[in-house]
Structure formats: structure tokens, C-alpha cells
Amino acid sequence: DENRGTVYFGTGSPSSDFYGGNREGENLYANCIMALDAATGTRKWHYQTIMHDLWDRDISCPPNLTTITVAGRKTDVVVQATKDGLVYVLDRDTGEPVFPVEERPVPVKGLPGEHPWPVQKYPVKPKPFVRQVITEEELTDISESAHQAVKAEFDTLESRHKFLPPSEKGTLLIGYSGGAEWGGNAIDDEGILYVNANEEPWVVKMIDANRFDHKKGISEGEKHYLKNCAMCHGADRKGGAQFPELLQLKERMKKEQFLKLVRSGSGRMPAFPHVSETEVRQLLAYIWGEKETLSVEEAEHLAQDRQQQDTVFGFRPRYLVASWKQFKDPEGYPGIKPPWGTLTAINLHTGDHLWQVPLGTYPELRERSIATTGTDNYGGPVVTAGGLVFIAATKDSKIRAFDSSDGKILWEYELPEAGFATPVTYTAKGKQYMVIAAGGGRRTPSGGKYIAFSLD
Incomplete structure (x- = not known):
């Protein structure tokens, strides 16, 4: 924020990720939205989103700045999306939430020597943009064999609460690889937030060192x-x-x-x-x-x-990770019902969701008459003044343009390799362009190309 001379950013989680017996307390300034004086580095304020993090829910992406009107009052805000699918809307000057945030009791029975924090934060608005707990009803239904296989594993795990401390038995973990991820989010001039997300639980099991x-x-x-x-x-x-x-x-x-x-x-x-x-x-x-x-x-x-x-x-640490893996079916797809990747539009003036659509496809599943599922995605969106939301990020190697008003796909193009990046848009000689880095990776073919498009 150049006018305020303030830099805003999020911080990582404390070490070790899944056991905190050596770090009793809230663990400031981990998992915080920070405001620093850009000239001196002096802390102006902080807002901690997770106390005593035991789930590796660091703040993965940069915040966004915008101005919204709430109850007739214009407020300059900093907007932070999180890996566990929450959105915090804070006053840029004070760090106070614009919408109510509740502190609720959470499970505190952890591993020996552990000190789980007794409460965690729950924004009332906007509502979460990913599932907050995985129940048996959420297990995959893409086939009966897939359902039975993941249910057999599910029955051996603890999953009743998103803040359940890790255990030797095994915990079904949300918010490790998103929710919101590292590519960042976009906000248009109307105060609409566009955030892409993953829906893929992980399994973490601990062992006494x-x-x-x-x-x-x-x-x-x-x-x-x-x-x-x-x-x-x-x-x-x-x-x-x-x-x-x-x-x-x-x-x-x-x-x-x-x-x-x-x-x-x-x-x-x-x-x-x-x-x-x-x-x-x-x-x-x-x-x-x-x-x-x-x-x-x-x-x-x-x-x-x-x-x-x-x-x-x-x-x-006294306890180490014995097993850390994605919760998948035998074919390698997420062990929960689709969507597995989404794009969501949120009105920041009201805190209401406008739309949410699946992001990405598995062509082989469409051939089996399984509807668009979304895929895990790594990158972010960019929004134009003309009402287009461009995003790649998906494992099907496509970049798409969505209508910002309703989430409908208006255009798509298959890249030479997956575009696990955030597009940029710029104007040169009176013409607007959009560019995406197509580097692939993440167990898809790798490359090294930049692909540019003109917006005619």
C-alpha cells in the first residue's frame, strides 16, 4: 500500500509441522497476516489465523488489497485466503476483521507432550470455499470399487474435526495443499474475489522418535x-x-x-x-x-x-511423521466426491458467494460419463476490466477464460505443458495481451515455454 507506506504479507507455520510439544503457546508470529512499515520494518499490527499450528496451514499466498462498502461505510481492506478454505477481510489500518470472526473450542487431546491451543478462529463471513470436515458421506462415488477401497482406509483414520491433533493412529487432514494455494487470487474493481482451490485430503500418521x-x-x-x-x-x-x-x-x-x-x-x-x-x-x-x-x-x-x-x-521432535500421503482411491483420484478443484467468486461487500464451478477435467473420466470433476490445481487467476477471469493451473494443461458474472467457460486452450503459474495481462501499442508460463511438472510432462495471447 504505497499511500500508507505499508507492506502486507502472510507468514509460514512453525516447525516441526505436525508436532508442537517443544513450542508451547500460540506460536507468534507464525500463521499471521502482517502489516509492516515499509520504510522501517516496524510492525504495525498482526492477525494470527491459526494458533499453535499442528496441520501445516501456513499462509500460502499473498493477500489482496481493495476497498469495500459495508453497512454504508467505505473501508480499505486487506483480504487473505487460506489453505483451509477461509477468507479473512481485515481493516488495513487496524487489522480488525470487517466481518465477525468467532473463536470456538477445538479438540485438545494430542500426542504426549503436546499442547494444542484450546480455541481456533472461524470467520462467519465469507463462508468457507472448501469442505471443512470429511465424513463418510463425502467419500468418493465415482465407482463402487473406489468407494469400498477408500472407506476401508477411512475407517482406520480419525476425521471428525478439522482441528484434530495428529496421532499415531492416523488423521485425515484438510488444508495441507489447499484450499487456497501459492498462486494467489484476483479481485476486480467491483470488489469480487476470485479464488481457485484444491479439495484433496491427506493422511498423516505420527510415530514416537x-x-x-x-x-x-x-x-x-x-x-x-x-x-x-x-x-x-x-x-x-x-x-x-x-x-x-x-x-x-x-x-x-x-x-x-x-x-x-x-x-x-x-x-x-x-x-x-x-x-x-x-x-x-x-x-x-x-x-x-x-x-x-x-x-x-x-x-x-x-x-x-x-x-x-x-x-x-x-x-x-519427540514425534516424527511415519506416513504422509494423499487420500486417494486405487486409480489415483482423490478419495472424496468431486469437485476436486474449484474456482469461486465471492462478493466482498456482502461476504456472499456468487458462484463456484469445477476447475479442470480428467478426460478419461469424462469418457466414462463422469461429469467434470475439477483437478488439483497450482497457479492463480487474473481478472480483466472486460469481465474475463483467466486461469490455467490444472493438470489437463488447459488455460481457460471464465465469465466473471456467472462462472461459465467462454474460451479454453490446451497448452504444450501444464501452466502451473498465474497469468499476467498487459497492454502494448494499444493492444491487450495475456501471458502464461507453461512449465509443467508435478508429475505431468515438464517444459519451459511462455505462451502469449492477444485479447481481440
Whole structure:
């Protein structure tokens, strides 16, 4: 906000993601909408959307700025959509909600040593744009065999509340990969918010880290793996969704490449500078299925490294992720009823939804007479003054133009690779253009093209 000299942004979730026994309290300033003085960095205000986050519901996308009229009064607001499908509309000067937000009691029985916060926030308006809990009635119905398979898994999980703390039994989690995602949202001059969303639950199961310290036959490399790698790739190394399996990693990667990857990171994988050279070698031996060998001198250095890590780097949480995967049917589709991806228009003056439509298709399901389901989508929309909402983001590699008034598809085009990005629109020499990056990925073919369209 240049007039106010204020920068607004959202913050991430605290570590570790699914166990907070070491971080009692609300965990400020995680999961916050922040307002800072742009010149000095001084905090003007903050608004926390999740207290003591145990579900990895960080604020994934930038907020939007607009002006709305509520009860006859114009108010400059900052609008934040969240991964669990909520929209917070806050006064830009004070950080106070424009629409009522309730604090309600939530489950507080967590893992041993855990301290779940006893209340969480529920905006009264706008209403959520994704499901807030998964019940048996929400399980997939695209086929009887799919329904029976996911019901069998569903019956083993806890799912009665969106704020149910993670457990060793297993919890059905919403809001990990959206709800709202990283591509951001769009607001037009009429104060209408356009937000795309995912509807794909995840399963998270925890395990007591102390089990591995006392488990006979477990190698040092496996201990390093469980501490540093299992969060994404799973304790069983089978991966899930965008996280690759590591059981056959030696067939795809040379040892030198692995060592460089652990040290430097790549793409979504961070670097691990705190892991010693000896520990990296032990980790490699575990993943490659080889025997670990240490000299007496190396063992002494390793003991010294561990003492230093305890004081310099941080901690190992008492509970680790044993399994972390998408809740899917045997064919790989989400284990709940469609839609699995949506585009929603919300009137910010009233807080009411104007329309919601599925976003994306699986062509093979349409051939089976299964209606448009939507797909998980990664990107965001852009809206034009002419009433067009452009968005790609879907796994069917299409970019579409929706009528902003009713959500009807007016145009679509198949990109060379999926456009997991947010389009831009601009004017040059009196003509308007729209451009999308078509890079693919996320288990679709990869590419590296920018595709430009003129709006005639």
C-alpha cells in the first residue's frame, strides 16, 4: 500500500509441522497476516489465523488489497485466503476483521507432550470455499470399487474435526495443499474475489522418535533419514504426491549427485548444511542399501558433531511423521466426491458467494460419463476490466477464460505443458495481451515455454 507506506504479507507455520510439544503457546508470529512499515520494518499490527499450528496451514499466498462498502461505510481492506478454505477481510489500518470472526473450542487431546491451543478462529463471513470436515458421506462415488477401497482406509483414520491433533493412529487432514494455494487470487474493481482451490485430503500418521533409538537393528543412516527426510518422503521411503519415492533412488541417481543434492538442495528440496559429512555418508548407505563403515576417528568426530548440533542447529521432535500421503482411491483420484478443484467468486461487500464451478477435467473420466470433476490445481487467476477471469493451473494443461458474472467457460486452450503459474495481462501499442508460463511438472510432462495471447 504505497499511500500508507505499508507492506502486507502472510507468514509460514512453525516447525516441526505436525508436532508442537517443544513450542508451547500460540506460536507468534507464525500463521499471521502482517502489516509492516515499509520504510522501517516496524510492525504495525498482526492477525494470527491459526494458533499453535499442528496441520501445516501456513499462509500460502499473498493477500489482496481493495476497498469495500459495508453497512454504508467505505473501508480499505486487506483480504487473505487460506489453505483451509477461509477468507479473512481485515481493516488495513487496524487489522480488525470487517466481518465477525468467532473463536470456538477445538479438540485438545494430542500426542504426549503436546499442547494444542484450546480455541481456533472461524470467520462467519465469507463462508468457507472448501469442505471443512470429511465424513463418510463425502467419500468418493465415482465407482463402487473406489468407494469400498477408500472407506476401508477411512475407517482406520480419525476425521471428525478439522482441528484434530495428529496421532499415531492416523488423521485425515484438510488444508495441507489447499484450499487456497501459492498462486494467489484476483479481485476486480467491483470488489469480487476470485479464488481457485484444491479439495484433496491427506493422511498423516505420527510415530514416537524414541522407538528408533531403542529399536534393535536400526542403522545410524536410518535414524538420520527419519529425522531429516521422512517428513516428505515417508518413513517407508515410498514418497507421495510431489515427493518422490526413494526405494529405487540408486537406479536414478549417482552417489555424487546425491551428496551434492543433500548439501545444496534443488527445487523444493532444501539444503541440509547441519548434517555432518559422516552422517551424509551413513544416510547414503541406508538409502543405497549398503553396509555402514566408520573408522574410530570418524566415530569420535561424529560424537563431537552431534554435541555441536544440539547447541547450534536445534532439536529432534519427540514425534516424527511415519506416513504422509494423499487420500486417494486405487486409480489415483482423490478419495472424496468431486469437485476436486474449484474456482469461486465471492462478493466482498456482502461476504456472499456468487458462484463456484469445477476447475479442470480428467478426460478419461469424462469418457466414462463422469461429469467434470475439477483437478488439483497450482497457479492463480487474473481478472480483466472486460469481465474475463483467466486461469490455467490444472493438470489437463488447459488455460481457460471464465465469465466473471456467472462462472461459465467462454474460451479454453490446451497448452504444450501444464501452466502451473498465474497469468499476467498487459497492454502494448494499444493492444491487450495475456501471458502464461507453461512449465509443467508435478508429475505431468515438464517444459519451459511462455505462451502469449492477444485479447481481440
